[in-house]
Amino acid sequence: MKVLVTGGAGYIGSTICSALVDNGHTPVILDSLITGRVEFTNAHIFYQGDIADRPLLERIFREHPDIYATIHCAALIVVPESVARPYEYYRENVAKSLELFHTLKDLGYGRVVFSSSASIYDVVPDYMVTESAPLRPSSPYARTKYMMEMILKDFSTAYENMQGIALRYFNPIGADPRMRTGIHIKNPSHVLGKLVDVALGRLPAFEITGTAWPTRDGTGIRDYIHVWDLAMAHVQAVEQFPLIFERAPEPRERYVVINLGTGRGVTVRELVNAFENVYGRTINKIEKPPRPGDVAGAYANADTARRLIGWEAKLSIEQGIADALRWGEIREQILHYEAETE
Numbered sequence: 001m002k003v004l005v006t007g008g009a010g011y012i013g014s015t016i017c018s019a020l021v022d023n024g025h026t027p028v029i030l031d032s033l034i035t036g037r038v039e040f041t042n043a044h045i046f047y048q049g050d051i052a053d054r055p056l057l058e059r060i061f062r063e064h065p066d067i068y069a070t071i072h073c074a075a076l077i078v079v080p081e082s083v084a085r086p087y088e089y090y091r092e093n094v095a096k097s098l099e100l101f102h103t104l105k106d107l108g109y110g111r112v113v114f115s116s117s118a119s120i121y122d123v124v125p126d127y128m129v130t131e132s133a134p135l136r137p138s139s140p141y142a143r144t145k146y147m148m149e150m151i152l153k154d155f156s157t158a159y160e161n162m163q164g165i166a167l168r169y170f171n172p173i174g175a176d177p178r179m180r181t182g183i184h185i186k187n188p189s190h191v192l193g194k195l196v197d198v199a200l201g202r203l204p205a206f207e208i209t210g211t212a213w214p215t216r217d218g219t220g221i222r223d224y225i226h227v228w229d230l231a232m233a234h235v236q237a238v239e240q241f242p243l244i245f246e247r248a249p250e251p252r253e254r255y256v257v258i259n260l261g262t263g264r265g266v267t268v269r270e271l272v273n274a275f276e277n278v279y280g281r282t283i284n285k286i287e288k289p290p291r292p293g294d295v296a297g298a299y300a301n302a303d304t305a306r307r308l309i310g311w312e313a314k315l316s317i318e319q320g321i322a323d324a325l326r327w328g329e330i331r332e333q334i335l336h337y338e339a340e341t342e
């Protein structure tokens with residue numbers, strides 16, 4: 001199958017492209033490189049451009065009329081930046097996705113798999129969220145994801161040739177196990193990226209922010225999912241696209257939402273312990289109060305993914321940590337940061 005992957009030069013999109021190739025499919029990348037890396041596109045068909053550029057999309061589908069589905073990963077994704085620059089986030093994520101979905105509908109390529117986020121959920125008492133758990137997106141970034149879901153849902157309901165699958169990712173970790181791609185931002189804000197930076201001497205200490213949450217050890221709880229497992233869920237979602245709607249609980253459903261997590265909650269302290277075990281040494285850590293906007297967290301009820309796509313996470317948190325560490329060691333050779341001005 002040929003699959004259009006928007007944002008295919010990013011962390012998750014590039015891993016999805018590798019998983020597609022390893023399973024006999026052909027990705028076609030559309031990415032503006034606003035944050036993504038050209039190095040990640042080298043092995044693939046690549047169009048540099050914007051998801052809202054209709055003439056470019058027309059050209060892509062003219063040149064690849066056999067594209068079966070679109071996986072829409074392209075977005076701006078940094079939560080604090082979205083607080084400071086809401087206009088850019090609503091424009092890049094919401095307004096441009098609206099145009100992308102409209103173009104896909106007009107051109108008759110209406111099978112869409114959308115990268116959504118568990119950050120749209122409210123906190124629930126036992127921290128485990130099903131797809132019908134209450135939503136409360138708490139940042140401009142999370143609200144863009146929620147709005148994009150609503151657009152895809154309304155388009156899928158209104159337009160006969162559209163069907164949408166929103167995949168709500170929990171906390172991706174790790175890198176492609178074959179080390180083709182991984183996290184590319186120079187100063188990662190995610191917890192595992194920071195742990196790797198402390199271990200490799202790029203940061204002085206790991207800050208455990210929030211130690212008085214009502215969780216089993218007081219630290220925040222998350223659902224860390226290996227990015228390769230996440231990528232494989234997309235491959236299976238595309239391969240089984242029509243079947244997913246047949247298996248959906250509502251007959252003739254045209255839009256479905258699926259959590260992508262392991263189904264296991266892990267606290268920050270547990271993650272740090274696992275990290276130290278894999279790394280073989282303790283690391284410097286300090287305890288700090290929670291940052292503004294922090295929440296106790298959530299983990300996935302992963303039953304829907306099992307039922308609708310026959311997918312479940314297979315790789316352990318230790319494997320995710322080991323792959324993140326290996327990637328952390330080699331990524332500068334691949335990404336050539338020293339040539340950049342930042």
Ligand SMILES: NC(=O)c1ccc[n+]([C@@H]2O[C@H](COP(=O)([O-])OP(=O)(O)OC[C@H]3O[C@@H](n4cnc5c(N)ncnc54)[C@H](O)[C@@H]3O)[C@@H](O)[C@H]2O)c1
Nearest residue numbers: 007009010011012031032033034035036050051074075115
């Ligand atoms: N990383 C996470 O923890 C996480 C969690 C939940 C959901 N997601 C979602 O997964 C998707 C991918 O995230 P990621 O971590 O790989 O981010 P990333 O920044 O590595 O990748 C995003 C890619 O989209 C491209 N892009 C952005 N705007 C574009 C536009 N208008 N036109 C064309 N290309 C554009 C960027 O250049 C980049 O390559 C995003 O939609 C994000 O919201 C990520």
